[in-house]
Amino acid sequence: MKPCEEFELQIEMRLHGALHATRAAALDAHLSHCAACRAFETLSQETEKNMTAQTMADVGAVDWQAMREQIRAKLKGDSRRRFKMSLLVLAVEAPAIWMMTAGHAREVLVKFASAWAILVAVLAFATWVRFRDMRRYEQNRSDLLFFYRWQLERGISALRLIWILLPIALLGLALPSGPHSLLHWVGVGLLALFFLSLVTYIRLVRVPQLQRELEVLKGR
Amino acid sequence: MSSGVAAFSTVEEAALVARLRTGASSDRDAVFDVLFDLLHERVFELCRHLLRNRAEAEDAVQDCFMAIYRGIGRFRGASRLSTWVYRIAIHASLRIKSRRPRGAMHVDQVPDEPTNAPGPDDLAAAREGTRHLQRALEQLSEEHRTVLSLFAMDGLGHQEIADVLGVPMGTVWSRLHAARKRLASLI
Numbered sequence: 001m002k003p004c005e006e007f008e009l010q011i012e013m014r015l016h017g018a019l020h021a022t023r024a025a026a027l028d029a030h031l032s033h034c035a036a037c038r039a040f041e042t043l044s045q046e047t048e049k050n051m052t053a054q055t056m057a058d059v060g061a062v063d064w065q066a067m068r069e070q071i072r073a074k075l076k077g078d079s080r081r082r083f084k085m086s087l088l089v090l091a092v093e094a095p096a097i098w099m100m101t102a103g104h105a106r107e108v109l110v111k112f113a114s115a116w117a118i119l120v121a122v123l124a125f126a127t128w129v130r131f132r133d134m135r136r137y138e139q140n141r142s143d144l145l146f147f148y149r150w151q152l153e154r155g156i157s158a159l160r161l162i163w164i165l166l167p168i169a170l171l172g173l174a175l176p177s178g179p180h181s182l183l184h185w186v187g188v189g190l191l192a193l194f195f196l197s198l199v200t201y202i203r204l205v206r207v208p209q210l211q212r213e214l215e216v217l218k219g220r
Numbered sequence: 221m222s223s224g225v226a227a228f229s230t231v232e233e234a235a236l237v238a239r240l241r242t243g244a245s246s247d248r249d250a251v252f253d254v255l256f257d258l259l260h261e262r263v264f265e266l267c268r269h270l271l272r273n274r275a276e277a278e279d280a281v282q283d284c285f286m287a288i289y290r291g292i293g294r295f296r297g298a299s300r301l302s303t304w305v306y307r308i309a310i311h312a313s314l315r316i317k318s319r320r321p322r323g324a325m326h327v328d329q330v331p332d333e334p335t336n337a338p339g340p341d342d343l344a345a346a347r348e349g350t351r352h353l354q355r356a357l358e359q360l361s362e363e364h365r366t367v368l369s370l371f372a373m374d375g376l377g378h379q380e381i382a383d384v385l386g387v388p389m390g391t392v393w394s395r396l397h398a399a400r401k402r403l404a405s406l407i
Contacts, residue, residue: 009397016371018378043404050353051372055268059261062278068256071285078286144307144386145363148314213318219361 004030004037011041015048092194099187104180118168126158145217152214159207162199232258233301252289259302260285262373263309269369270313272354283312299383306384310366356406364399371396 010027013019019027031037100108133151232254239251260281267280287308295304357365370381382392 005397008401009393012393012396012400016378040400040404043407044400046349047353047368047400047403048372050350051269051357051368052374054350055265055372058268058274058277059264061274062264064260067260067278067282071256071282071289074282074286075289142386144310144384145366147386148311209318213315216314216318217362219363 004034004040007031007034007037008040011037011044015041015044089194092190096187096190096194099183099190101187102181102183104184108184115168119165122165149214149217152210152217156207156210156214159202159210162202165195165199230300237295237297237301248289248292251292252285255288255292255301255305256285259305262302262376263305265373266306266309266369267313267316269372270310270365271317272357276316277313280309280312280316283315284309287312300380303380303383306370306380310384314362352407353403356403359406360399360402363395364402367392367395368399368403 007027007030010019010023014024014027031041097109097112100112130151236251236254239247263284264277264281267284268274268277271277271280284305288305291308295301299307357368360368367381367385370376370384378389378392382389385392385395387395
């Protein structure tokens with residue numbers, strides 16, 4: 001530790017009411033003959049005063065009642081959006097399955113169910129791992145920013161792997177034994193389009209979003 | 221330093237946690253309202269420090285309280301309720317920051333209106349000093365900015381800061397010291 005570093009730490013502690021009186025006297029004695037530490041003390045005080053002043057001015061300028069209403073409206077909007085998304089998924093998948101099952105109802109449904117079972121199992125496993133990690137983190141109290149960084153890195157890797165799910169799902173759906181009608185292939189096409197949109201969204205929107213978050217956390 | 225922002229007492233917190241544990245799911249709205257009343261200013265303060273932009277800080281507060289509403293039923297009391305809320309606020313701020321387009325200026329400009337400074341020279345010097353500080357803060361790493369922001373919040377004890385960051389007390393002080401030294405070198 002450099003000669004003044006210990007005193008600089010003590011300056012910070014005193015500024016936040018954590019320095020014992022006996023050490024404060026020694027700090028004052030040091031400050032009386034160390035210009036560098038006095039400058040450091042002034043900088044610490046000024047920085048905090050400045051940060052606090054600007055923030056507190058803004059606190060009074062926010063319309064809190066309007067914000068509370070906005071939050072409530074957004075929460076309601078979220079539920080509605082989720083409901084609409086579920087309806088959309090059903091609207092795409094139900095006709096697609098109906099088309100595909102023409103003449104092969106049992107076989108296609110079994111393959112479709114296995115493809116979805118794989119997808120759901122993978123997602124359930126990922127969710128379980130995430131909750132387990134969160135709980136472990138809460139118990140161990142590890143470094144918050146380090147935890148976010150680690151979580152993001154793992155999330156990005158997991159989402160990149162989703163490419164593998166697309167061929168698995170398509171193989172499960174598109175390869176029932178023939179012969180097939182045109183309607184069957186339209187159904188396969190619709191489902192393929194649905195999976196492709198999902199993966200494209202993840203690859204082109206979600207992964208870059210998470211990567212930007214990671215860059216912010218790493219301070220780039 | 222005093223900001224006038226009321227502290228979130230452990231008594232109020234214990235009552236809320238008890239209500240969460242024993243209450244029905246319909247209680248979630250009521251608990252959310254109490255949490256908003258008690259913590260909105262402090263959450264804003266933290267987000268404003270981290271983002272240095274009022275509009276973005278307001279968005280972060282909204283995201284934070286939405287996350288609180290969704291996750292409130294899962295809170296099991298492994299930490300203080302306020303600690304949990306501040307962690308969510310930090311996360312919400314980081315996410316808002318990552319949505320900023322690259323290269324654009326997002327920090328609020330220092331206002332030119334006259335303040336209570338004694339004379340025009342002092343006023344200009346004060347404004348210039350604030351601008352220097354804003355620029356320097358912008359260049360700090362998230363780790364350094366977060367610790368400086370938490371310490372700049374009035375009434376947040378150093379033990380709670382350690383809990384929010386999830387690091388030992390000694391690490392908090394050394395991180396604060398490193399952040400201040402870096403800031404000094406940038407100013």
